[in-house]
Amino acid sequence: xxxxxxxxMPVWNWNKIHETGDLKYLVIADNxxxxxxxxxxxxxxxWLDLYQQYIDEFGINNNFKRFMQKKQQLAAKIAEYIASGxxxxxxxxxxxxxxxxxxxxxxxxxxxxxxxAGVEKFFGFQIDSKALTVQKYYxxxxxxxxxxxxxxxxxxx
Amino acid sequence: xxxxxxxxDLVEGQLWQPTIKETEALIKVLDQLEQQFKDVxxxxxxxxxxxxVGSAKGIKTVNEELEKQKRVKSxxxxxxxxxxxxxxxxxxxxxxxKKPLK
Numbered sequence: 001x002x003x004x005x006x007x008x009m010p011v012w013n014w015n016k017i018h019e020t021g022d023l024k025y026l027v028i029a030d031n032x033x034x035x036x037x038x039x040x041x042x043x044x045x046x047w048l049d050l051y052q053q054y055i056d057e058f059g060i061n062n063n064f065k066r067f068m069q070k071k072q073q074l075a076a077k078i079a080e081y082i083a084s085g086x087x088x089x090x091x092x093x094x095x096x097x098x099x100x101x102x103x104x105x106x107x108x109x110x111x112x113x114x115x116x117a118g119v120e121k122f123f124g125f126q127i128d129s130k131a132l133t134v135q136k137y138y139x140x141x142x143x144x145x146x147x148x149x150x151x152x153x154x155x156x157x
Numbered sequence: 158x159x160x161x162x163x164x165x166d167l168v169e170g171q172l173w174q175p176t177i178k179e180t181e182a183l184i185k186v187l188d189q190l191e192q193q194f195k196d197v198x199x200x201x202x203x204x205x206x207x208x209x210v211g212s213a214k215g216i217k218t219v220n221e222e223l224e225k226q227k228r229v230k231s232x233x234x235x236x237x238x239x240x241x242x243x244x245x246x247x248x249x250x251x252x253x254x255k256k257p258l259k
Contacts (some may be wrong), residue, residue: 043171048213048214048217051212051213051216052212054213055211055212060210065210068215068219071219071220072205072208072210073221074226075201075202075206075226077200078226078227078229079198079202079226080194081230082194082198082230083198094221113236141171
């Protein structure tokens with residue numbers, strides 16, 4: 001059996017999949033050591049569905065959208081180069097690749113454990129990431145973000 | 158009776174004929190391969206362009222199609238090098254074919 005909803009899936013599993021790309025963490029289990037690889041079409045679709053649930057609930061930020069749009073532009077530019085063989089297009093490809101790499105570096109994500117620690121500090125209670133659901137976790141993050149925006153000094157709380 | 162040796166048999170060019178034929182065939186295959194890569198790239202580019210980056214499926218599509226484009230670009234570069242080498246071989250074989258035996 002696998003997790004099929006972000007209302008039920010623990011954020012620990014969600015994070016493990018992001019960290020490792022291993023879809024065995026979709027399986028509902030206490031221990032993952034003995035679970036064999038689960039990356040197949042079925043689990044890929046389940047993961048895609050969970051990701052869509054996350055997007056529907058929390059949206060996609062503009063930076064990430066721009067990042068994906070740059071990737072679309074890069075794909076189009078490579079296709080133009082392939083079709084024409086025009087080596088001048090390689091310059092544009094290089095520029096786009098540098099832009100994309102720059103966006104990834106800028107967006108260097110905080111480590112999961114650090115974010116959890118920040119959430120615990122903010123709310124003043126401990127979090128069990130194996131029990132906390134994805135939905136609840138991101139609601140906490142969302143609340144902190146809106147609080148920071150509103151007061152501009154959440155870190156001092 | 159032994160086969161009579163004709164003057165044309167003594168022309169080195171005859172020796173190069175199989176090489177020329179094989180190399181021309183190879184270039185033809187490489188041309189077809191290049192066209193297939195171009196077709197794949199065009200379809201892939203359209204799929205990436207159409208994808209909605211506001212959806213999980215769209216994000217997956219863009220990532221996959223971009224990787225495909227990079228692979229095609231790299232494979233095409235190998236094909237180009239093979240063609241360059243083949244065309245070089247063909248030029249040499251054609252020039253040798255024209256020269257009579259010394």
